[in-house]
Amino acid sequence: MNSIGTACNDLKKEYDTCFNTWFAEHFLKGNSDDSMCAPMLKIYKECVKKAMKERQIDVKEVEKDILGTENERKIPEQQGR
Amino acid sequence: MPRYFEVTSIFNFTWDQVAQGFWRRYPNPNSKHVLTEDTVSREVKEGRLISKRLISKTNPYPKWAERFITTKKVFIVEESIVDPKTKTLVTYTRNLGYVKVMSVIEKVVYTESKDHPGKTVAVRSAWIDSQIKGFSRAICAFGYERFKKNCNKMVVGFNHVLLNLFPPQSGNGSLHQEATTRSKLKDAAKNASEHVKSKAVPIYASLHPNKS
Numbered sequence: 675m676n677s678i679g680t681a682c683n684d685l686k687k688e689y690d691t692c693f694n695t696w697f698a699e700h701f702l703k704g705n706s707d708d709s710m711c712a713p714m715l716k717i718y719k720e721c722v723k724k725a726m727k728e729r730q731i732d733v734k735e736v737e738k739d740i741l742g743t744e745n746e747r748k749i750p751e752q753q754g755r
Numbered sequence: 756m757p758r759y760f761e762v763t764s765i766f767n768f769t770w771d772q773v774a775q776g777f778w779r780r781y782p783n784p785n786s787k788h789v790l791t792e793d794t795v796s797r798e799v800k801e802g803r804l805i806s807k808r809l810i811s812k813t814n815p816y817p818k819w820a821e822r823f824i825t826t827k828k829v830f831i832v833e834e835s836i837v838d839p840k841t842k843t844l845v846t847y848t849r850n851l852g853y854v855k856v857m858s859v860i861e862k863v864v865y866t867e868s869k870d871h872p873g874k875t876v877a878v879r880s881a882w883i884d885s886q887i888k889g890f891s892r893a894i895c896a897f898g899y900e901r902f903k904k905n906c907n908k909m910v911v912g913f914n915h916v917l918l919n920l921f922p923p924q925s926g927n928g929s930l931h932q933e934a935t936t937r938s939k940l941k942d943a944a945k946n947a948s949e950h951v952k953s954k955a956v957p958i959y960a961s962l963h964p965n966k967s
């Protein structure tokens with residue numbers, strides 16, 4: 675997949691490759707040390723943030739945490755559930 | 756009138772495989788509308804991986820919606836938590852912008868199947884809402900039908916990616932392998948559609964208990 679910023683495409687590819695290896699070979703096997711791809715993520719994230727700003731995307735809105743907070747939508751109560 | 760929708764699908768892959776495939780589910784033959792995908796943040800907290808991704812899609816609207824929506828491109832924020840200890844992957848996606856016109860929130864919980872070892876269960880919930888006076892009911896109905904229709908496509912697309920990443924272990928000849936993969940793909944697609952049994956329930960707005 676492409677990045678939102680064409681300038682970030684190479685950084686994204688490099689990071690994604692690193693992440694997929696880390697996720698399968700380290701994280702899922704119980705090693706949660708994420709320093710392996712951290713430098714790549716840092717540069718790539720900065721690039722994406724810049725691209726978001728250029729496209730007038732509300733960065734604050736993107737960065738909002740909803741999952742795991744009380745703002746998460748609740749599954750409605752249903753009879754027989 | 757907000758509407759709620761829930762559907763359960765089963766993947767013929769282990770939870771570890773589904774979790775790996777989740778990050779790589781685009782592109783797939785059913786994701787031509789997905790334009791870009793980016794990681795916005797990611798960290799490990801108490802052994803759980805917490806990520807946020809920004810996805811952009813084209814999303815054609817019907818003609819009557821053009822008065823509310825002038826862009827064909829939508830941004831989606833996807834939050835996720837992976838817990839390798841409990842083997843749980845939870846994803847939560849919401850659209851960015853136009854939330855008053857139509858807000859689509861989707862939560863998917865992927866867990867190991869208790870009944871079928873080696874398979875993964877995905878429970879998908881969706882909330883579709885609109886705050887446009889006079890049109891909210893039509894918009895919700897539209898969003899609800901479209902979401903329902905797209906559910907099966909999403910599952911089949913994801914299955915396609917999983918089959919490519921984790922081809923079934925059988926046969927020695929590559930030809931045989933390929934044939935098996937192809938037929939398995941068909942089976943997976945069939946299996947997926949069979950398991951998409953919707954339990955669609957319209958929710959009446961608690962704000963308007965007297966209206967239905």
